[in-house]
Amino acid sequence: MNLFKFHTVNAILIGLIVLFVLQSCGPDRLDDFSDESFSLVNQDGENVTFPDDFEGAPLVVGFIYTNCPDICSFITANVKKIYNASDYPEGTQFVLITFDPERDRPDVLKSYAGAFEMDREPFQFLTGTPDEIERLMQRVNVRKEISNQQENEDGESIYFLSHSDKILLIDSQSRLFFDYGGSMTPVDIVAEDLSKL
Amino acid sequence: MNTKSLLFTLLTGLALLFIASCQQESNEQEASTKMPGEGIEVQEAWARPGADGRMSAAYFLISNFNSEDDVLTSIETEVAQNAEVHESYEREEGMMSMRDVPRLDLPAQSTVRFEQGGLHVMLMQLTRQLSDGDTFKLTLTFEKNDPITVEIPVRL
Numbered sequence: 001m002n003l004f005k006f007h008t009v010n011a012i013l014i015g016l017i018v019l020f021v022l023q024s025c026g027p028d029r030l031d032d033f034s035d036e037s038f039s040l041v042n043q044d045g046e047n048v049t050f051p052d053d054f055e056g057a058p059l060v061v062g063f064i065y066t067n068c069p070d071i072c073s074f075i076t077a078n079v080k081k082i083y084n085a086s087d088y089p090e091g092t093q094f095v096l097i098t099f100d101p102e103r104d105r106p107d108v109l110k111s112y113a114g115a116f117e118m119d120r121e122p123f124q125f126l127t128g129t130p131d132e133i134e135r136l137m138q139r140v141n142v143r144k145e146i147s148n149q150q151e152n153e154d155g156e157s158i159y160f161l162s163h164s165d166k167i168l169l170i171d172s173q174s175r176l177f178f179d180y181g182g183s184m185t186p187v188d189i190v191a192e193d194l195s196k197l
Numbered sequence: 198m199n200t201k202s203l204l205f206t207l208l209t210g211l212a213l214l215f216i217a218s219c220q221q222e223s224n225e226q227e228a229s230t231k232m233p234g235e236g237i238e239v240q241e242a243w244a245r246p247g248a249d250g251r252m253s254a255a256y257f258l259i260s261n262f263n264s265e266d267d268v269l270t271s272i273e274t275e276v277a278q279n280a281e282v283h284e285s286y287e288r289e290e291g292m293m294s295m296r297d298v299p300r301l302d303l304p305a306q307s308t309v310r311f312e313q314g315g316l317h318v319m320l321m322q323l324t325r326q327l328s329d330g331d332t333f334k335l336t337l338t339f340e341k342n343d344p345i346t347v348e349i350p351v352r353l
Binding site: 148 | 246248249251252254278279285287288291292293295296297314317322326327329353
């Protein structure tokens with residue numbers, strides 16, 4: 001009887017150790033946005049609360065502005081490639097948030113999403129009031145500043161932004177697990193990490 | 198002629214022979230590495246989708262097969278109000294920026310790569326939406342060579 005107890009205790013201990021090792025092999029949490037709440041609006045003009053409305057499934061988030069010809073189109077295309085390439089958890093959502101809310105209103109985002117054939121589920125393009133977007137960008141550590149300004153043929157001023165290059169992977173409980181260079185990280189690496197969430 | 202003079206003449210002759218053979222080898226090497234092709238050529242061209250009134254970017258390889266340097270001075274297209282060469286670069290860690298390249302040097306016998314995150318043709322204020330599968334024309338003007346027009350496919 002004593003020997004039986006000894007083996008049972010041993011088995012439980014080994015099980016706990018294995019469980020601990022397996023858990024510690026997973027990705028490290030970088031941040032937690034579960035206590036945050038940002039009032040945004042999507043490309044269809046619908047109100048969206050970030051990240052609350054996305055809880056329950058992993059989230060891929062890129063940060064862009066639509067007057068950016070090179071890096072942001074790269075980030076947008078990468079988000080779509082992750083969607084196409086990945087064997088991701090069911091219900092995963094794909095979001096692009098602008099850091100240029102003054103120009104990127106919902107109709108502009110809708111048109112931009114249409115050009116990339118992303119004006120459909122599971123993609124959403126989000127904007128908001130300048131104050132709310134500023135608050136969100138500070139929280140997720142996305143920086144931007146006007147880099148140069150020029151006039152077009154009609155004499156209208158066009159400005160360009162220097163900005164962070166970022167794609168984030170957030171889990172179903174609004175915890176940040178991966179933070180990538182959005183245009184620089186190979187899509188298959190992001191896709192592989194997404195399958196771990 | 199004493200021994201010293203003879204040795205000097207011999208050494209000078211050998212040195213001249215060596216230089217001549219090096220020169221020949223260098224000429225042969227130059228001939229063998231001369232890029233195949235003529236004039237200026239654009240290859241592997243493509244552009245990103247873009248919304249009407251917004252931006253897109255075009256990318257390609259441009260080769261100058263001539264023995265003279267040239268300069269890409271301007272770009273025109275019907276699909277944008279303005280087309281300019283710009284270069285994206287990482288200003289500091291994780292912070293991307295862009296600079297204007299008003300004149301792009303195309304050294305003789307060389308290829309310049311336009312690529313994402315680097316040199317690109319910025320298509321400003323598109324006059325129509327560019328979607329995956331569309332094509333449009335881009336005309337490149339040079340300081341010395343005649344302008345060339347290339348067909349650019351749009352893809353994701």
